[in-house]
Amino acid sequence: MTRSSFNTGWRVRPKMSPFAALQGGGDEGTSVTLPHDALVTLPRSAEAAGTGHTGFFPDGAFEYVKTLDVPEAWRGKRVSVEFQGVYRDAMVYVNGTFAGQRPNGYTPFRVALDPFLRYGEPNTIRVDARAHEDSRWYSGAGIYRDVVLEVTDFVHIEYPGVRIATPDIDEERAVVVVVTPVTNESTATTTVRVRTELRGPGGTVVATDAAPVTLRAGGSAVVRQRLYLPAPTLWSVDTPHLYTAGSVLDAADRVLDGATTTFGIRSLRVDPTHGLRINGETVKLRGACIHHDNGPLGAAAIGRAEERRVELLKKAGFNAIRSAHNPISPAMLDACDRLGMLVMDETADVWTEAKTPFDYSLAFPEWWERDIEALVAKDFNHPSVIFYSIGNEIFETGDALGSEWGRTLAEKVRSLDDTRLVTNGINPFVSLLSDVANMAREHATSADAGADGGVNAMMNLAGFMDQLTASAMATERTEASFSMLDVAGLNYGDARYELDREQFPNRVIVGSETFPPRIANNWRLVLDNPHVLGDFTWTGWDYLGEVGIGRTQYANAAPEFQAPYPWISARVGDLDITGQRRPISYYREIVFGLRTEPYVAVLRPENYGRPVLPGQWAWSDAIASWSWDVETGTPITVEVYSDGDEVELLLNGRTVRRATPGVSRPFVTEFDIPYEVGELEAIAYRDGAELGRVSLQSAHGPVQLSVVADRTEIRADDSDLSFIAIELRDANGNLASDRDVLVRVAIDGVAVLQALGSARPDTEESFHTGEHTTYDGRALAVVRPTGIGPITISVSADGFESVTTVLEAAPAADAVVSAIA
Numbered sequence: 150m151t152r153s154s155f156n157t158g159w160r161v162r163p164k165m166s167p168f169a170a171l172q173g174g175g176d177e178g179t180s181v182t183l184p185h186d187a188l189v190t191l192p193r194s195a196e197a198a199g200t201g202h203t204g205f206f207p208d209g210a211f212e213y214v215k216t217l218d219v220p221e222a223w224r225g226k227r228v229s230v231e232f233q234g235v236y237r238d239a240m241v242y243v244n245g246t247f248a249g250q251r252p253n254g255y256t257p258f259r260v261a262l263d264p265f266l267r268y269g270e271p272n273t274i275r276v277d278a279r280a281h282e283d284s285r286w287y288s289g290a291g292i293y294r295d296v297v298l299e300v301t302d303f304v305h306i307e308y309p310g311v312r313i314a315t316p317d318i319d320e321e322r323a324v325v326v327v328v329t330p331v332t333n334e335s336t337a338t339t340t341v342r343v344r345t346e347l348r349g350p351g352g353t354v355v356a357t358d359a360a361p362v363t364l365r366a367g368g369s370a371v372v373r374q375r376l377y378l379p380a381p382t383l384w385s386v387d388t389p390h391l392y393t394a395g396s397v398l399d400a401a402d403r404v405l406d407g408a409t410t411t412f413g414i415r416s417l418r419v420d421p422t423h424g425l426r427i428n429g430e431t432v433k434l435r436g437a438c439i440h441h442d443n444g445p446l447g448a449a450a451i452g453r454a455e456e457r458r459v460e461l462l463k464k465a466g467f468n469a470i471r472s473a474h475n476p477i478s479p480a481m482l483d484a485c486d487r488l489g490m491l492v493m494d495e496t497a498d499v500w501t502e503a504k505t506p507f508d509y510s511l512a513f514p515e516w517w518e519r520d521i522e523a524l525v526a527k528d529f530n531h532p533s534v535i536f537y538s539i540g541n542e543i544f545e546t547g548d549a550l551g552s553e554w555g556r557t558l559a560e561k562v563r564s565l566d567d568t569r570l571v572t573n574g575i576n577p578f579v580s581l582l583s584d585v586a587n588m589a590r591e592h593a594t595s596a597d598a599g600a601d602g603g604v605n606a607m608m609n610l611a612g613f614m615d616q617l618t619a620s621a622m623a624t625e626r627t628e629a630s631f632s633m634l635d636v637a638g639l640n641y642g643d644a645r646y647e648l649d650r651e652q653f654p655n656r657v658i659v660g661s662e663t664f665p666p667r668i669a670n671n672w673r674l675v676l677d678n679p680h681v682l683g684d685f686t687w688t689g690w691d692y693l694g695e696v697g698i699g700r701t702q703y704a705n706a707a708p709e710f711q712a713p714y715p716w717i718s719a720r721v722g723d724l725d726i727t728g729q730r731r732p733i734s735y736y737r738e739i740v741f742g743l744r745t746e747p748y749v750a751v752l753r754p755e756n757y758g759r760p761v762l763p764g765q766w767a768w769s770d771a772i773a774s775w776s777w778d779v780e781t782g783t784p785i786t787v788e789v790y791s792d793g794d795e796v797e798l799l800l801n802g803r804t805v806r807r808a809t810p811g812v813s814r815p816f817v818t819e820f821d822i823p824y825e826v827g828e829l830e831a832i833a834y835r836d837g838a839e840l841g842r843v844s845l846q847s848a849h850g851p852v853q854l855s856v857v858a859d860r861t862e863i864r865a866d867d868s869d870l871s872f873i874a875i876e877l878r879d880a881n882g883n884l885a886s887d888r889d890v891l892v893r894v895a896i897d898g899v900a901v902l903q904a905l906g907s908a909r910p911d912t913e914e915s916f917h918t919g920e921h922t923t924y925d926g927r928a929l930a931v932v933r934p935t936g937i938g939p940i941t942i943s944v945s946a947d948g949f950e951s952v953t954t955v956l957e958a959a960p961a962a963d964a965v966v967s968a969i970a
Contacts, residue, residue, distance in 0.1 A: 211290060343362060344357070347393070444725075537569055650680055
């Protein structure tokens, strides 16, 4: 078998009808390397079909075309292509003939090519994809995840490949069950031998086995091998040790097929007394919900971008992510395995009741079973995956008959994989929507809020949602939907945590989606209640679409759930769309008990004294900066986050005040002070002893461009990227957050500028030109290699000396994913 990247050599253009093509319309399209998002480069407008939900991006239909030279030697082979994600309603054609389809935009699927191939000549593969009012967030469009070409003999390991489980583990040994599906598509009965070799984290062979199997012509079989691995090294968040299984299929000393499978050894247990135990140790989930887009890259799930998100989320204190609200990419799963991040992988945002006019509900009744099978097949060998979530805020969960869909999905998952936990992100408020729809319409505050605008407006009403969530009606209506789960996922349901401990003593809960400002209260509930496994904030990483739901709103303007054009991002993540940590991220780290050093955040002085409208997703509009373009003496509010019982604030060495944290906002001490250029310092104390201190320095004197790459050497393949931080800093390295300029980026060498952007939430600038304005003194360039050799990145701005940095694109490992000669 060979599995090789099929990401290069594609062209994309807007979808064109055969009649237009007959008349010579359109062009040959643009050359692209996958993964690719066809939507993110299109112009945005206030009149876009999805409005603010999709970031004011337009809808669109696109076709991708690639030529494949098929050698004569493949006439005796099986040839197929695996698409790991095409958004959406993918239609695949080979040499003009329909070959396969997949309505779901997030599900891997495989298309057999050999029935349509012309051997010894070029063949054309075309993929159509579209996006049209089918999402409640920015979806992107096109072939936005990896594509793999697979070539096998007639006798081969059947897709989706080897499955590995570790059902019995102790300190002395682990039982490793390797299941290999084998198919014989030849016309003769064949006897083959399946050889399996396990290698430990260091690469040493630790166990082997071989088993023969005889296959009739056209027949198939499952070879199940039980290997015993001595003194296993366990996988966990802190020690993400991985093993590999090398599988070889041979007959008469000839290798027919083979595969390499990565897996981890870990145990998983849950109960209301001990909570979640991994390898026997209780783990509280410090979780982040994340959408699938990569900010300036759009939806393109390029391997390094997915890995970088996991790296930065883990550095920010998270140990778990929830893929909201769709199956996670294989590239991100690989990163979670390597880096040690737990995963809740989610099926979909809807079942049979639509949330947008053309969403997945149109395909769900026909395709749900195949999509569940694809989800489990994708996840089975990944130790990072501990939950399957069968939905998010599904309307049917409050209906006796509708909830039976949940039972059907849960049992289907268990029939395929009984080693993991089944949950569902149930929002009791949404489950009761039919009862509160009239109230929601009355409280809708924005004409452009869309179909769910009234719902979200009511979710923002202080106390109302908690009362409804904890009501007897909610208890009764959701009982059936919760009863079919291993773990009850509660969206914005912290009002039920202690209530359910009494009413449902066997119910184990996870906060599958929570309001960010409530983390102090929620984390106390998590720590105090063993039956509550953890908290997943909305969200860990900011995303495109649902614009402005986490922004700060002020009382002198009418409140709106979403912001108007040109807002582009939700402004709700602990990390912004470029990967910079926002103040709430450091606050959360303190709440988690992971940080003893205080953190200083300064509210923007132009908003001083303005009454703030409370928003359930909104944090302070503050940044960690003491560089402000205001006159000396201008009043300004400073927030200090600390788990100490007292905080001292100093300005240029003078004590401003020593104060205690507030009651309404735990771990936050506020100070109103006059601005003065220099040093702002905070010292945290507990019982009179210093816990730690931190300071901010004003940028002073000439400001320069600072250009720093995350790595200076990258792989010359289609999965790697370099992320270039562009910042405005003074000679001492202090960030000049009060100055923003238009920066220009030029690339010389074997690379392209994949994206250039900032975290500005309300910009009309594109991410796909060579220039962009910084925001709070920062921008981010993303560079993608196109070959082997040096790459020179030049950054310039009017009034600044240009800065150049050099990368090296080194030869990558063989592009073949796995190959057995």
